[in-house]
Amino acid sequence: MAKAADELxxxxxxxxxxxxxxxxxxxxxxxxxxxxxxxxDKEKCIQCGICHLYCPERAYPEPxxxxxxxxxLYFCKGCGICAYECPTQAISMVEEEE
Amino acid sequence: MEExxxxxxxxxxxEAVKLSDVDVVCAYPITPQTHIVEHLSEFVADGDxxxxxxxxxxxxxxxxxxxxxxxxGARTFTCxxxxxxxxxxxxxxxxASLRLPIVMTLMNRSLSGPLSIWNDHSDVMSVRDCGWIxxxxxNGQEMFDFNIMAYxxxxxxxxxxxxxxxxxxxxxSHMIEPxxxxxxxxxKKYLPTYVPQQRLHPDKPIxxxxxxxxxxxxxxxxxxxxxxxxxxxxxxxxxxEWGKLTGRQYKTVESYKSDGAKTxxxxxxxxxxxxxxxxxxxxxxxxxxxVLKLRLWRPFPFDDFRKAVEGVEKLIVxxxxxxxxxxxxxxxxxxxxxxxxxxxxxxxxxxxGLGGRDVGPHDFVSMYNMxxxxxxxxxxxxxxxxxxxxx
Numbered sequence: 001m002a003k004a005a006d007e008l009x010x011x012x013x014x015x016x017x018x019x020x021x022x023x024x025x026x027x028x029x030x031x032x033x034x035x036x037x038x039x040x041d042k043e044k045c046i047q048c049g050i051c052h053l054y055c056p057e058r059a060y061p062e063p064x065x066x067x068x069x070x071x072x073l074y075f076c077k078g079c080g081i082c083a084y085e086c087p088t089q090a091i092s093m094v095e096e097e098e
Numbered sequence: 099m100e101e102x103x104x105x106x107x108x109x110x111x112x113e114a115v116k117l118s119d120v121d122v123v124c125a126y127p128i129t130p131q132t133h134i135v136e137h138l139s140e141f142v143a144d145g146d147x148x149x150x151x152x153x154x155x156x157x158x159x160x161x162x163x164x165x166x167x168x169x170x171g172a173r174t175f176t177c178x179x180x181x182x183x184x185x186x187x188x189x190x191x192x193x194a195s196l197r198l199p200i201v202m203t204l205m206n207r208s209l210s211g212p213l214s215i216w217n218d219h220s221d222v223m224s225v226r227d228c229g230w231i232x233x234x235x236x237n238g239q240e241m242f243d244f245n246i247m248a249y250x251x252x253x254x255x256x257x258x259x260x261x262x263x264x265x266x267x268x269x270x271s272h273m274i275e276p277x278x279x280x281x282x283x284x285x286k287k288y289l290p291t292y293v294p295q296q297r298l299h300p301d302k303p304i305x306x307x308x309x310x311x312x313x314x315x316x317x318x319x320x321x322x323x324x325x326x327x328x329x330x331x332x333x334x335x336x337x338x339e340w341g342k343l344t345g346r347q348y349k350t351v352e353s354y355k356s357d358g359a360k361t362x363x364x365x366x367x368x369x370x371x372x373x374x375x376x377x378x379x380x381x382x383x384x385x386x387x388x389v390l391k392l393r394l395w396r397p398f399p400f401d402d403f404r405k406a407v408e409g410v411e412k413l414i415v416x417x418x419x420x421x422x423x424x425x426x427x428x429x430x431x432x433x434x435x436x437x438x439x440x441x442x443x444x445x446x447x448x449x450x451g452l453g454g455r456d457v458g459p460h461d462f463v464s465m466y467n468m469x470x471x472x473x474x475x476x477x478x479x480x481x482x483x484x485x486x487x488x489x
């Protein structure tokens with residue numbers, strides 16, 4: 001989308017509000033829904049990737065250089081499934097206070 | 099070339115759909131629309147119509163399938179009535195917002211309850227605000243003509259909207275009339291192959307029917323409203339070109355013997371012909387009265403209506419539905435259309451013909467006489483009258 005959603009006029013919309021740009025949900029920030037964010041304890045993490053597999057939003061991208069899976073907070077909704085599923089309890093959900 | 103044949107109006111509608119060369123028919127039978135579905139099913143089974151006939155388990159599915167087939171670019175037909183429309187209404191609204199040019203014939207029938215299989219306009223009024231183009235027919239010939247014109251209008255690249263063709267259940271659907279059926283070649287010239295402006299296709303993936311956050315929803319509704327309002331010139335052009343082909347020139351607001359008349363009936367649907375017979379009698383008796391017939395209900399033809407009532411002193415608006423707590427929906431619309439006019443006619447609102455109650459020419463004569471009394475007393479907006487109700 002060339003313009004941000006807030007700047008689109010009604011004339012800018014495609015017929016029937018169709019979306020012709022594939023994958024533009026990528027620009028939609030779901031991260032601001034959360035009240036808790038996942039914090040990883042790298043000491044406990046065994047880099048199994050269960051969090052990556054279970055995340056319903058695919059907010060855990062491929063592992064970083066060290067092999068850790070780190071949640072992308074732009075998308076993470078804070079559901080806590082990763083923390084619940086983590087076999088070593090390496091992820092804790094911390095309240096967003098700011 | 100046209101051939102004049104005596105046939106049931108439902109069969110004429112099926113013939114019109116066949117001549118429109120639809121790709122998909124998906125409809126669930128319901129009285130009084132059943133004969134249309136049956137005949138289309140036969141056309142497909144006999145190889146007379148090269149289309150998919152998709153049987154479904156409900157009207158909700160019928161409209162859902164219609165949306166899917168229209169979304170891939172198929173010319174799609176469905177039809178229903180009453181409870182069937184109520185069941186599909188969720189998808190009816192979606193169809194307009196998706197801008198899919200489906201054509202639906204509605205054989206108008208009352209909504210329950212009490213349960214009634216007979217005619218009135220409560221079904222269509224329940225989806226008045228759904229965003230479809232809504233046309234009303236007066237007789238069988240119009241049912242045939244409008245079902246073909248509907249595709250021409252809806253599929254126009256400047257329109258891209260679904261079109262609903264209304265006809266009074268039983269009064270039209272089961273009537274046998276002489277109807278001029280046009281040959282396939284001429285229809286093909288009038289109604290070229292459908293070229294969708296956008297469709298679901300793997301070569302160019304798009305998403306239809308996604309959600310809109312509050313920051314886009316109003317813009318989406320404004321664009322939908324603009325599309326419906328802007329369809330008016332295309333509708334008139336489709337009427338004009340059909341007129342050139344057939345000699346049957348339609349208007350958004352038709353009139354009958356209305357020139358110079360002091361009082362006009364305003365009707366929608368088959369009431370128009372009955373009122374015309376009454377007007378012949380009344381004029382013969384020296385009364386100054388004519389008829390206006392609304393062909394186009396949405397988008398509402400404000401300018402054409404105002405022009406048609408210029409200089410008219412009194413309107414008798416005959417509604418075939420009730421907007422409970424507020425009178426007749428057509429009368430409410432017309433009052434709204436006239437609010438800013440400096441010389442407004444007086445208006446009475448008769449609610450008649452509910453649930454199949456027969457309304458003949460003599461009833462229009464008596465509505466005329468009652469209305470003249472009401473005009474003398476000063477008819478007020480809340481004076482809508484349930485005509486013919488026993489007290």
